[in-house]
Each structure stands twice: as C-alpha cells, then as structure tokens.
Amino acid sequence: MSLPPEPFPSALERRKARWETYGEHRYLRLTDDFRGFPKGTLAWDDRLIPGYPRIGRIFRLEQGLAQQFSGPFWMEEKIDGFNIRIFRCGQEMLALSRGGYVCPFATDRAPEFIPLDLFDAHPDLVLCAELAGPDNPYTQGGPSFVSEDVRLFAFDMMRLGHPGFLSQAEKTALCNAFQLPVPRDFGRFVPGDWRDILTIVERLDAEGREGAVFKEDSPLGHRTKFVTAWSGVYDIAVRADDTVELPGDFFTGRILRMALYLDETGRERDERLERELGRAFLDGLGRSVERFKRDGRVAHDFRCRFRRRENALAFMDHLRAILGHTHIAQRRLEEEGNFWVLEFEKEVPKLTGLLHQLFRGVSILD
Amino acid sequence: MSLPPEPFPSALERRKARWETYGEHRYLRLTDDFRGFPKGTLAWDDRLIPGYPRIGRIFRLEQGLAQQFSGPFWMEEKIDGFNIRIFRCGQEMLALSRGGYVCPFATDRAPEFIPLDLFDAHPDLVLCAELAGPDNPYTQGGPSFVSEDVRLFAFDMMRLGHPGFLSQAEKTALCNAFQLPVPRDFGRFVPGDWRDILTIVERLDAEGREGAVFKEDSPLGHRTKFVTAWSGVYDIAVRADDTVELPGDFFTGRILRMALYLDETGRERDERLERELGRAFLDGLGRSVERFKRDGRVAHDFRCRFRRRENALAFMDHLRAILGHTHIAQRRLEEEGNFWVLEFEKEVPKLTGLLHQLFRGVSILD
Known part of the structure; x- marks a missing residue:
C-alpha cells in the first residue's frame, strides 16, 4: 500500500486507526471519530471508504423537524437491523459493519440482494444498507415483517473517496434501474408538514414498525430519526435479559421517548401499551432466570445462514476476536438445502455473574 | 470539646469527618465509612453516636436466609420511610438523619411519638426509627397504611459510645414499657423456615407493603432485607419522574428483584403486575412532561408539618445548604391548627434540562 489517504497518516500517529486483515487484504480502520471522519471509515488500498x-x-416531531431542517427533506421508513456498507473489491463485493470490519456474514449474503452489475456500472459506489431479520448474528429480533432469515434494504449511497451522500434522485434512479430492495419512501416534506408526518408515524406504530429517518437532500445532507412507541416496547422486550449488561439509560431513555411520543400524539392512557411495557421487562428477565436455572448461565441464542461454510467459520473467528473466546460458543454448523446454518450462543456475563451471586444468597448493598 | 472519641482524630486527618453546627452545638460527622464505623457516625461532645x-x-429467600444466617433471627416488617436516630441532649431529644445531620424536621416531630421519660430512664440510649408517611420532606410517597402526615416506627436501639444493637429482648421490653410505636414483629425463625417466611411476605405483597428485615439477635447482629414485588412497582411509580436523575440501575435493579421474586413464589404470569409496572413508568414520566409543559420545569412538591415555625425555617436552611439554593423553592409556611405547614418544591434539574432540549427539537446521539 502506498501512503494511505487522509486522515489515516495522522490517525495512525494518534492511535485512532488500526490495521485489520480480511483474507489476503490489509486495511486501515478508524477506531474513533477523527477530524470529521466517523469511526468505521476505512483506507482500502489507496481509497477512502467513508464511514456511515x-x-x-x-x-418531538413538531419542534424537532423545525429545529433540524430549514427546507425540504425526505422521509423513509427506519428498518431495525444492522448497518452495512457494500463496495466492490476486484470481482466480488465486500460488506463492512458500522465499525468498519469486513463482515463475513454480510459479505456472504449481500450478493443475493445486490447485483454485481451495479458495481460494474458504478465501480466507486458504496451502498449503505440495513440487513434485518430474525436470523442475523448481531441483534436479537428484527422487523416484524421479516419472518425468517434476513432481508436487505438499501437506503443510502456514497462514493469511494468522497464523504457525503448521493442525491435522493440519483439514489432512487440507481435503485430502480438495478431493482434494489429499499425501505418505504414516504416522500418529500417540509417541517410544517409535521402533522401529516405524525399521521404516518402513527400508522407505523399501529403496524409494529420502528419509525422513520428524515434526510435533507444534499451531499452532506443532515439526517435525523424518530421512532414509534411500539419500538420502545419492542427494544425492551428483546433486550430485557441484558438488563444488567446494558447501561440503565438504555431502558429509561426508551421510556422517556415513549412518554413524549404519547404526549405528542395526545393519546389517552393506553392500557395495552402499559401491559406490554411491563410484560417486556418481566418476561425478558423471567426468561433469563429460567435459563440460568436450567443451564447455570444466561446466554442469547443466534442462528444465521451462510452460502459458504468458510464464511461461517470466518464469522465465528471474527466474533471471538472481538468479544473474547469465553463469551461465544458455536453450537452447530450444518448444511441445510442451499445454506450452511450456523448456531451459536453469546453469553451474558454480568447477568450470569449476578445471578450466581443472588442464587448463592449473597446480600447486596444497593 | 476535649479530644473527640476514636475514630474521629484520625478521620479528621484523612478528611473523612467534618465539623457541623446545629444551633449552639458543634459536632463531628463521618462523611464516609471509616475503619468499621459507618458514614453518619457522630462525635457529640465527647460521646460517640454510632451510625446506622x-x-x-x-x-432469594431460600438461598439468602441460608447464606446470611447460621442460627435464629427475628423478622420485622420493613417500613418505607427515612431512617433517623434519636438521642437525648440536655432536656430535649434530637434526631439525626442517616447521614448524620441533626434533622430539624425529625427533631421537631419525634417528641410526639417518643416520651422523654425513655431517655430519663436510659440517658445513653440511641433509638433507631423510621419516620414514614406522605407528609415527609425527604421522599416521595410512603407506606400505604399511613394516609396522612407521618408516623414513627422504632425498630432498633443502640447506646452512646457502643456500636452494636441492644438485644431483641431488651428492645422489646423497652418498647413495651414506654409504649413506643413499632413495626410488626413476625417472630423468630431459622433459615429452614423460608417457606413460612415467604407466605408472610406474600401476604405483605398482597397488602401493598414493602417487605421485611431479618435480624440476628446479637449486639453486632447481622441484618438483611427482602422486599415484595409490589414494592418494586411502587418505587418506580413514585420515582419514575426522576428517570434521568437516578442511575438507570435504580429501575433495572428493581425489575430484576421483581423477576426473581415472581420466580421464587412460582406465580404464573401476572397481568395486573405487568400493567402496573408499565403504568408506573409511563404515568410517572407523563406527569413530568405535563408539569414541564405547564411550568417550564420539572419539580417535586413536598409538604410537611412542624410544631415550631423556627424548625421549619431551620429545615429549609438545611436543605438549601445540602442541595444548593437553585433547586429548592419555599412555597408556603402557614399556621394550621397546631402545626406550621411547610410546602416547598425541589427541582429535578437533569430532566428539566433534557426536556428543555427535547422540546426545542434538539437531536440526541444515543
């Protein structure tokens, strides 16, 4: 590699960048935000891959949209998955995690959703997408409308070497031309339209959807997001067994969102939502307690499908490198139809440790 | 004052003790645990007042009792108020807060509940009690069975100069002889009785009571506590509007307690509890949002009654000294019957600040 592109020479000096490897490739990754470049920005050979x-x-929609945007913006559905960036490397496409690692899972599956033609026509394209569904290796749960496996939703485009996004028109044209799967696009609005937007969000809430992203239509177009009350309950339901692992603000922040959401929509007391919120907490932790009593530890089960066995193995190596060997246990890797199905467990160490203490009868000063 | 008793000379050197004043009195207060003496231990003239x-x-009751106690212990009801210690100073009794300040409120009201005769007969007694009820100046809410004002419950006794508790027999004899108000005493148990104890706790839960304290019957008798599921919901309901102020663990810790409680009692899914938990959060924060929209700030209202006006004023001074002037606003101090009724507001600054931002439309990276 010749001299890596800015800001990597200085980032390396300041220990804000690290060398990583993927197969034969060596690349540089920003481990923190640095001089306006987000964490996860890469130097791949001599090209810069902008971070997302x-x-x-x-x-609050009313005040938030007015404060965040002075002109028009686009509204798209927000998809509850994990953020990837896809780019071409030789004759294949590679997919990066938000943090800037080449992700063997997303790299394995992306070609099913994205035609390589796209990159033949636009070799310097960086496609930003959400990979979402119950069979993903990173997050518990997923969108209610993806009932199995994962699906990909392309929502932004960038170019190698150029931080900033393609315009909505260019992006939409490319998505149409190459029939890329995309999230729902609700159209163009101005801040004064907040009541119409709230009506759409209320529909998303009723459908059990996460929320919306609002995007100013310019290269460095400002973005902001807003989520439904449903999304708060859902997040708590799938993460309640991480209670002790996550900062407490994870939960209280969501409840504050819900309280403000209910206030802005002017809803009366919502008994169903109350019960679902309480149940989200108690069921989630109850599951952990059951699991602890059965297995002596709390763990999350993951299951995901790969096209190629070596990608599944590379993925497990990747997770072990990031999380440490103790917390990951591979349970199964078998061929099923056209897939290699990987199942693994991720331990929840703090809750496991705390439950060990509490079931031993330790008394806690709190 | 001559040389203060141990451990104060060394604590002063290590900056773990501070001089405080109350009227004409100067006393030393441990500001941290120090050499086995708890925070709130005092040197009053040349006498040591043990901290609580x-x-x-x-x-878990089953494992917890077995782990904490090797022999018999007493079980008493836990009262949801604030901990005070009462001792005699000349011809009056003074009451200390847990942290070791002379509390003008508790000092004003204690004589209604405790006869001075007690201290004539036992001048070196330190009476440990809970002051509980809706009209107290420290905590929101209080026990469901105290419908107005405050009541006092004496639950432990110590002696000046002697860390450690009087035996249960001595304490009970004194409480009976002087007709002191006490919490319910459920009797003497051994760890193997945990099922009977759980039955009592379940009754407490059904009655909306906080829980129980278990006490080994010896001078340095070990103590531990266990609370009902109801108490978790109640704490969240009265403190939900402090969401942003309190560490997130305040809430998640309570939910973990509830999940373990439900598991140990073997209850099936409890829809009422689920709804009450969800409502506790959403109502609490909803109240704060309403208040913010009305007043431009979030605050808690307190109301309490004093026998003497000067004690009310001293109490406000005390609070301002501890919490800072900005957060306390006296609203009313008026004579009503035999009392001076004090009303004041305590601002909830972090939530006020956060809601200011959110209602201005600021976007938050979380």
Whole structure:
C-alpha cells in the first residue's frame, strides 16, 4: 500500500486507526471519530471508504423537524437491523459493519440482494444498507415483517473517496434501474408538514414498525430519526435479559421517548401499551432466570445462514476476536438445502455473574 | 470539646469527618465509612453516636436466609420511610438523619411519638426509627397504611459510645414499657423456615407493603432485607419522574428483584403486575412532561408539618445548604391548627434540562 489517504497518516500517529486483515487484504480502520471522519471509515488500498455517520434522534416531531431542517427533506421508513456498507473489491463485493470490519456474514449474503452489475456500472459506489431479520448474528429480533432469515434494504449511497451522500434522485434512479430492495419512501416534506408526518408515524406504530429517518437532500445532507412507541416496547422486550449488561439509560431513555411520543400524539392512557411495557421487562428477565436455572448461565441464542461454510467459520473467528473466546460458543454448523446454518450462543456475563451471586444468597448493598 | 472519641482524630486527618453546627452545638460527622464505623457516625461532645449500618438485600429467600444466617433471627416488617436516630441532649431529644445531620424536621416531630421519660430512664440510649408517611420532606410517597402526615416506627436501639444493637429482648421490653410505636414483629425463625417466611411476605405483597428485615439477635447482629414485588412497582411509580436523575440501575435493579421474586413464589404470569409496572413508568414520566409543559420545569412538591415555625425555617436552611439554593423553592409556611405547614418544591434539574432540549427539537446521539 502506498501512503494511505487522509486522515489515516495522522490517525495512525494518534492511535485512532488500526490495521485489520480480511483474507489476503490489509486495511486501515478508524477506531474513533477523527477530524470529521466517523469511526468505521476505512483506507482500502489507496481509497477512502467513508464511514456511515451517526444519526441523532428527535423526541418531538413538531419542534424537532423545525429545529433540524430549514427546507425540504425526505422521509423513509427506519428498518431495525444492522448497518452495512457494500463496495466492490476486484470481482466480488465486500460488506463492512458500522465499525468498519469486513463482515463475513454480510459479505456472504449481500450478493443475493445486490447485483454485481451495479458495481460494474458504478465501480466507486458504496451502498449503505440495513440487513434485518430474525436470523442475523448481531441483534436479537428484527422487523416484524421479516419472518425468517434476513432481508436487505438499501437506503443510502456514497462514493469511494468522497464523504457525503448521493442525491435522493440519483439514489432512487440507481435503485430502480438495478431493482434494489429499499425501505418505504414516504416522500418529500417540509417541517410544517409535521402533522401529516405524525399521521404516518402513527400508522407505523399501529403496524409494529420502528419509525422513520428524515434526510435533507444534499451531499452532506443532515439526517435525523424518530421512532414509534411500539419500538420502545419492542427494544425492551428483546433486550430485557441484558438488563444488567446494558447501561440503565438504555431502558429509561426508551421510556422517556415513549412518554413524549404519547404526549405528542395526545393519546389517552393506553392500557395495552402499559401491559406490554411491563410484560417486556418481566418476561425478558423471567426468561433469563429460567435459563440460568436450567443451564447455570444466561446466554442469547443466534442462528444465521451462510452460502459458504468458510464464511461461517470466518464469522465465528471474527466474533471471538472481538468479544473474547469465553463469551461465544458455536453450537452447530450444518448444511441445510442451499445454506450452511450456523448456531451459536453469546453469553451474558454480568447477568450470569449476578445471578450466581443472588442464587448463592449473597446480600447486596444497593 | 476535649479530644473527640476514636475514630474521629484520625478521620479528621484523612478528611473523612467534618465539623457541623446545629444551633449552639458543634459536632463531628463521618462523611464516609471509616475503619468499621459507618458514614453518619457522630462525635457529640465527647460521646460517640454510632451510625446506622447499611443493610444488604437478598433477592432469594431460600438461598439468602441460608447464606446470611447460621442460627435464629427475628423478622420485622420493613417500613418505607427515612431512617433517623434519636438521642437525648440536655432536656430535649434530637434526631439525626442517616447521614448524620441533626434533622430539624425529625427533631421537631419525634417528641410526639417518643416520651422523654425513655431517655430519663436510659440517658445513653440511641433509638433507631423510621419516620414514614406522605407528609415527609425527604421522599416521595410512603407506606400505604399511613394516609396522612407521618408516623414513627422504632425498630432498633443502640447506646452512646457502643456500636452494636441492644438485644431483641431488651428492645422489646423497652418498647413495651414506654409504649413506643413499632413495626410488626413476625417472630423468630431459622433459615429452614423460608417457606413460612415467604407466605408472610406474600401476604405483605398482597397488602401493598414493602417487605421485611431479618435480624440476628446479637449486639453486632447481622441484618438483611427482602422486599415484595409490589414494592418494586411502587418505587418506580413514585420515582419514575426522576428517570434521568437516578442511575438507570435504580429501575433495572428493581425489575430484576421483581423477576426473581415472581420466580421464587412460582406465580404464573401476572397481568395486573405487568400493567402496573408499565403504568408506573409511563404515568410517572407523563406527569413530568405535563408539569414541564405547564411550568417550564420539572419539580417535586413536598409538604410537611412542624410544631415550631423556627424548625421549619431551620429545615429549609438545611436543605438549601445540602442541595444548593437553585433547586429548592419555599412555597408556603402557614399556621394550621397546631402545626406550621411547610410546602416547598425541589427541582429535578437533569430532566428539566433534557426536556428543555427535547422540546426545542434538539437531536440526541444515543
């Protein structure tokens, strides 16, 4: 590799970048935000692959949209999965995780959803997508409308070497031309349209959908997001067994979102939502307690499908490298039809440790 | 004052003790646990007033009692109020907060519940009690069975200069002789009785009571506590509007307690509890949002009654000194019958600040 592109020479000096390997490839990864470049930005050979910027969240539509946007913006459905960036490397496409690792799972599955033609026509394209569904190796749960495996939703495009997004028109044209799967696009709005937007969000809430992303239509177009009350309950339901692992704010932040959402929509007391929120907590932790009593530890089960066995093995290596060997246990890797099905467990160490203490009868000063 | 008693000379050197004043009195207060003496231990003239030790909590009765006690212990009802210690100073009694400040409120009201005769007969007695009820100046809410004002419950006794508790027999004899108000005493048990104890706790839960304290019957008798599922919901209901103020663990810890409680009692899914838990969160925060929209800030209202006006004023000074002027606003101090009724507001600054931002439409990276 010749001299890596800016900002990597200085980032390396400041220990904000690290060398990583994927197969034969060596690449540089920003391990933190650095000089305006987000964490996860890469130097791949001599090209810069922009990181996907973090997107802030508004808690009130009316005031939030007015504060965040001075002109028109696009509204798209927010999909509850994990963020990947896909780019071409030689005759294959590679997929990066948000943090900037080549992800063997996303790399294995992306070609089913994205034609390589896209990159023949646009070799410097970086496609930003969400990979979402119950059979993914990173997050518990997924969108209610993906009943099995995973699906991919392309929602943004960038170019190698150029931080910033393609315009909505260019992106839409490419998605149409190559028939890329995309999230629902609700159209173009201005901040004064917040009541119409709230009506759409209320429909998303009723359908058990996560929420929306709002995008200013310019290369460095500002983005912000807003989620439904349903999404708060859902997050708590799938993560309640991580209670002790996650910062407490994970939960209280979601409840604050819900309270503000209910206030803005002017809903009366919602008994169903109350019961679902309480159940989300108690069921989630109850599951962990059951599991602990059965297995002596709390763990999450993951299951995902690969096209190629070596990608499944590479994925397990990747997880072990990131999380440490103790917390990951491969349970099964078998061929089923056209797939290699990988099943593994991820231990929840803090809750396991705490339950060990509590079931031994330790008393806690709290 | 001559040389203060141990451990104060060394604690002063290590900055673990501070001089405080109350009226004409100067006294030393341990600001941290120090050499086995709990925070809140005092040097009053040349006498040591032992601090009240922190009491650990068990999350499982069966294993917890077996682990914490090797022999018999007493079981008493746990009262949801604030801990005070009462001692005699000249011809009056003074009451200390847990942290070791003379509390003008508890000092004003204690004589209604405790006869001074007690201290004539036992001048070196330190009476440990809970002051509980809706009209207290420290905590939101209180026990369901105290419908107005406050009541006092004497639950332990110590002696000046002697860390450690009087025996259960001595304590009970004194409580009977002087007709002191006490929490319910459920009797003497051994760890193997945990099923009977659970039955009592289940009754407490059904009655909306907080839980129980278990006490080994010896001078340094070990103590531990266990609370009902109801108490978790109640704590969340009264503190939900402090969501952002409190560490997130405040809430998740309570939910973990509830999950373990439900598991140990073998209850089936409890729809009422689920709904109450969800409502506790959403109502609590909903109240804060309403208040913020009305007043531009979130605050808790307190109301309490004093016998003497000067004690009310001293109490406000005390709070301002501890919490800072900005967060406390006196609203009313008026004579009503035999009382001076004090009303004040305590601001909830972090949630106020966060809601200011969110209602301005700020977007948050979370």
